[in-house]
Amino acid sequence: MTTRLSLHVPEPTVRPGGKPDFSHVDVPEAGEAPRPPIDVPPGEIRDFAYSMIRVLDDSGEAVGDWAGELTSEQLRTGLRDMMLTRAFDARMLMSQRQGKTSFYIASLGEEAVACAHRKALAPGDMCFPTYRQQGLLIAYGWPLVDMMNSIFSNAKDRLRGRQLPGLYSAREAGFFTVSGNLGTQYPQAVGWAMASAIRGDDKIASAWIGDGSTAETDFHSALVFASVYRPPVILNIVNNQWAISSYQGIAGGESAKFAARAHGFGIASLRVDGNDYLAVYAASKWAADRARADLGPTLIEWVTYRAGAHSTSDDPSKYRPKDEQAAWPLGDPIARLKAHLIRIGAWSEERMRQMQAEVDAEVLEAAKQAEAHGTLHDGPKPSTASMFEDVYKEMPRHLREQRQQLGY
Amino acid sequence: MARLSMVEAIRDAMDCKMAEDERVVVFGEDVGYFGGVFRCTEGLQRKYGKQRCFDAPINESGIVAVAIGMGAYGLRPVAEIQFADYVYPGYDQIVSEAARLRFRSGGEFFAPIVIRMPCGGGIYGGQTHSQSPEALFTHVSGLKTVIPSNPYDAKGLLIAAIEDDDPVIFLEPKRLYNGPFSGHPEQPAVPWAKHPLSEVPEGRYAVPLGKAAVRREGKGVTVLCYGTMVHVAEAAAEETGVDAEIVDLRSLVPLDVDAIVASVEKTGRCVIVHEATLSSGFGAELAAQVMERCFYALEAPVERVAGWDTPYPHAEEWDYFPGPARVGRALLKAMEA
Numbered sequence: 215m216t217t218r219l220s221l222h223v224p225e226p227t228v229r230p231g232g233k234p235d236f237s238h239v240d241v242p243e244a245g246e247a248p249r250p251p252i253d254v255p256p257g258e259i260r261d262f263a264y265s266m267i268r269v270l271d272d273s274g275e276a277v278g279d280w281a282g283e284l285t286s287e288q289l290r291t292g293l294r295d296m297m298l299t300r301a302f303d304a305r306m307l308m309s310q311r312q313g314k315t316s317f318y319i320a321s322l323g324e325e326a327v328a329c330a331h332r333k334a335l336a337p338g339d340m341c342f343p344t345y346r347q348q349g350l351l352i353a354y355g356w357p358l359v360d361m362m363n364s365i366f367s368n369a370k371d372r373l374r375g376r377q378l379p380g381l382y383s384a385r386e387a388g389f390f391t392v393s394g395n396l397g398t399q400y401p402q403a404v405g406w407a408m409a410s411a412i413r414g415d416d417k418i419a420s421a422w423i424g425d426g427s428t429a430e431t432d433f434h435s436a437l438v439f440a441s442v443y444r445p446p447v448i449l450n451i452v453n454n455q456w457a458i459s460s461y462q463g464i465a466g467g468e469s470a471k472f473a474a475r476a477h478g479f480g481i482a483s484l485r486v487d488g489n490d491y492l493a494v495y496a497a498s499k500w501a502a503d504r505a506r507a508d509l510g511p512t513l514i515e516w517v518t519y520r521a522g523a524h525s526t527s528d529d530p531s532k533y534r535p536k537d538e539q540a541a542w543p544l545g546d547p548i549a550r551l552k553a554h555l556i557r558i559g560a561w562s563e564e565r566m567r568q569m570q571a572e573v574d575a576e577v578l579e580a581a582k583q584a585e586a587h588g589t590l591h592d593g594p595k596p597s598t599a600s601m602f603e604d605v606y607k608e609m610p611r612h613l614r615e616q617r618q619q620l621g622y
Numbered sequence: 623m624a625r626l627s628m629v630e631a632i633r634d635a636m637d638c639k640m641a642e643d644e645r646v647v648v649f650g651e652d653v654g655y656f657g658g659v660f661r662c663t664e665g666l667q668r669k670y671g672k673q674r675c676f677d678a679p680i681n682e683s684g685i686v687a688v689a690i691g692m693g694a695y696g697l698r699p700v701a702e703i704q705f706a707d708y709v710y711p712g713y714d715q716i717v718s719e720a721a722r723l724r725f726r727s728g729g730e731f732f733a734p735i736v737i738r739m740p741c742g743g744g745i746y747g748g749q750t751h752s753q754s755p756e757a758l759f760t761h762v763s764g765l766k767t768v769i770p771s772n773p774y775d776a777k778g779l780l781i782a783a784i785e786d787d788d789p790v791i792f793l794e795p796k797r798l799y800n801g802p803f804s805g806h807p808e809q810p811a812v813p814w815a816k817h818p819l820s821e822v823p824e825g826r827y828a829v830p831l832g833k834a835a836v837r838r839e840g841k842g843v844t845v846l847c848y849g850t851m852v853h854v855a856e857a858a859a860e861e862t863g864v865d866a867e868i869v870d871l872r873s874l875v876p877l878d879v880d881a882i883v884a885s886v887e888k889t890g891r892c893v894i895v896h897e898a899t900l901s902s903g904f905g906a907e908l909a910a911q912v913m914e915r916c917f918y919a920l921e922a923p924v925e926r927v928a929g930w931d932t933p934y935p936h937a938e939e940w941d942y943f944p945g946p947a948r949v950g951r952a953l954l955k956a957m958e959a
Contacts, residue, residue, distance in 0.1 A: 395714060
C-alpha cells in the first residue's frame with residue numbers, strides 16, 4: 215500500500231479560548247551572541263540567523279558584546295520616543311473610534327524596532343517603511359501635527375487627502391511614501407541604495423517589510439538585486455508573528471527562520487530581539503556601518519509581537535488568545551528599557567510618571583492643533599480641485615477637462 | 623544627417639542623454655555587455671562603464687522597482703523589459719508604484735523613469751513575443767505611453783521621455799527595428815535607409831510627447847494609428863486608392879486630441895487601426911473620443927481594425943496581424959457609408 219498524501223497547513227499553537235503558549239519560541243540568554251566585525255563574510259555568521267542577539271537580560275542589565283553603545287541620555291530619549299509613539303497610537307485609535315478618521319494602524323509592542331533603528335541612521339539616509347513604522351518618524355522628531363493632519367485628511371494634510379491614514383510621506387525625514395501594496399517598497403529601497411552607490415555617495419537605504427509580506431515576490435526581487443549589486447541597504451523584516459489573522463507559519467516561518475532567507479543570497483543576516491531597544495540600536499548601527507563602508511547589505515529579522523489588533527478594522531480575539539501578549543517571552547519594549555534605566559540609576563518610577571504625563575500632553579496638544587484644521591467628516595478639507603493635481607507634473611488636457619466637469 | 627535604423631536611433635537617443643546627463647543609467651536583461659537582444663544598447667557599457675549601463679537579473683518587478691528607487695534618489699533610469707509580453711511580473715510596480723508616487727506623496731517623490739519594451743507582432747513571435755499591451759498602460763492614471771513608428775521619432779521621443787519627469791512606457795514595435803513594414807510578408811524586407819524618416823540629426827533633439835503627426839494628408843477618411851500600423855495604413859491607402867489622412871498618434875497618453883478632431887472634422891470619417899486585441903483596446907478610447915468630440919461631423923460609423931480577441935497565434939500570423947487587405951476593406955467600407 216502506498217503512502218496516502220496529505221497537505222500540510224500550518225496552525226498556530228493555540229487559538230481563542232486556549233492557553234497562550236510560546237514554548238516553541240527559543241529565547242537565548244542575553245549577551246550570548248558575539249559581535250562580529252562589520253567586514254565579516256556573510257558565510258561566517260550563518261548561525262546568527264538561528265539565534266537571537268539580545269542585550270537586556272531579565273533583570274534589566276545590559277550584557278555582552280552588543281551592549282554599551284548608548285549613553286543614559288540617549289536611552290532616556292529612546293524611552294521617550296517609544297512612549298510618545300505609544301501615546302500617539304492610543305490617541306489615534308480613539309480618534310478613529312470617535313469617527314474623526316476612517317482607519318488607523320497602531321504599532322503597539324513594536325516601538326523599539328522603529329525608534330531605535332532610526333537613531334542608528336544618519337541624516338540623508340532613506341527609509342522605505344511599511345504602515346507600521348510610525349516610530350521612525352517620531353524618533354526623527356517629525357511633527358505629530360503633520361502626521362495627524364494626514365490621518366484626519368484635513369486642510370493642512372500635505373498629501374491633500376489622497377492617502378489612507380498612516381500612509382505618510384516625509385522626504386525631509388528620510389521617510390519614503392508608504393504604499394498600500396505590500397512589499398513593493400522593499401526592492402525600491404535596493405534601487406535607491408544602488409543609486410547612492412552609482413553616484414559614489416555615502417547615503418544608505420533602510421528597507422522594511424513584515425513577516426507576512428516576505429511571501430510577496432518583491433521580497434525575493436529585493437534580495438536578488440541586493441545580492442547581485444551589494445548596495446548599501448539594510449533589509450529589515452519585522453516578524454511580529456501575525457499577518458492580520460495568519461500566524462507567521464503561513465508565511466513560511468514554521469519551516470525556517472526569516473533571517474535564514476538571506477543565506478541563499480549570500481547576504482549577511484542577523485536575528486535580533488525586537489523588544490530590546492539596546493539590541494535594536496546596536497544591530498542597526500552594525501548594519502549601517504557595514505553598508506556605509508561599502509561592505510554590502512545586511513538582512514535583519516526583528517523578533518517581536520504585534521500586541522494590538524492588525525488595524526481598527528480587525529478583531530484579534532477571533533483568531534488568537536486574548537491574553538497572548540502577556541505570555542510573549544520578549545516582554546514589552548518600554549517596560550524593559552524602563553527597568554534597565556532604573557537598574558543603572560538613570561530613571562525612577564516618579565520620572566516615568568512625569569514622562570507619561572508629558573507625552574500624553576504633547577499628543578493631546580498636537581491633536582487639538584490638528585483637529586482645528588479639520589477631521590475626516592468635520593471642518594476644513596483639502597480642495598476638491600487638488601484631486602486632479604500631481605497625477606502628472608503638468609496637468610494634461612484630459613484632467614483639466616475632468617476638473618472642469620466637476621465644476622472647478 | 624545620418625541615416626539610421628530604428629535600433630540605431632534608439633541607441634543614439636540613450637547615448638546622447640548618457641553623454642549629456644550623468645544621472646541617466648541604462649539597465650535590463652542582457653542590456654550591458656552584450657548590448658541587448660535587439661542591439662539597442664550596444665556599446666553603451668563600453669563607453670559609459672558598468673556603473674551607467676549594466677545587466678540585470680531576470681526579474682521584471684525588480685527591474686521596475688529598482689528604477690523607481692533610483693528615480694526617487696534623483697537618477698533618471700532607462701529600464702528595459704526584454705519583450706512587452708514579459709512586463710506582467712513588473713505590472714504591480716508600474717501601476718501601484720511608478721504611476722502613483724507623485725500623487726500619493728503630494729509631489730514629494732516621483733518616478734522620472736522610462737521603461738522601454740519591444741512590442742508588436744508580424745515576426746512569427748507567437749504568444750509571448752508579439753503582444754501589444756498598450757491599453758494596460760493607457761488605462762493607468764499617472765503613466766505616459768509612447769510608441770514611435772520611425773527612426774526620427776524614436777530618437778526624439780525617447781529623448782523627450784528620458785527628460786520627462788513622469789514615468790513613460792516606451793513601446794518599440796520590433797517589426798520596425800530594421801525597416802518599415804507595410805504588412806506584406808511576401809515582399810522583400812526594406813531597410814530604413816530608403817525611408818525619409820530614417821534621416822536622424824546628430825545630438826539632442828526632442829519630439830514632444832502628446833503631439834501626433836500627419837503621415838499622409840487626405841480628405842476622404844481619417845486613419846488613427848500608431849507603430850507598425852502607420853506603415854500598413856499607408857500601404858492600404860495606396861492599394862485601395864482611398865484618399866486617407868493618416869494620423870500617427872505617437873503618444874497615446876497624453877493624446878493629441880486637437881489633431882484627431884481637426885482631421886475627423888475635415889474628413890467626416892474615421893478608421894482606427896491597432897495590432898492589439900479589439901475589446902477594451904486603446905481603439906475603444908479613440909472611438910469614444912471621436913464620437914464625443916466629432917459626432918456631428920461624422921458621415922459614417924467609426925471603424926476599428928485590430929488584432930482578434932485571441933492570444934497571438936504562431937502559424938496563423940498573417941490571419942491575425944491586421945494587414946493592408948483588412949485595413950483597406952475598412953477604408954472602403956467607411957467611404958461607402
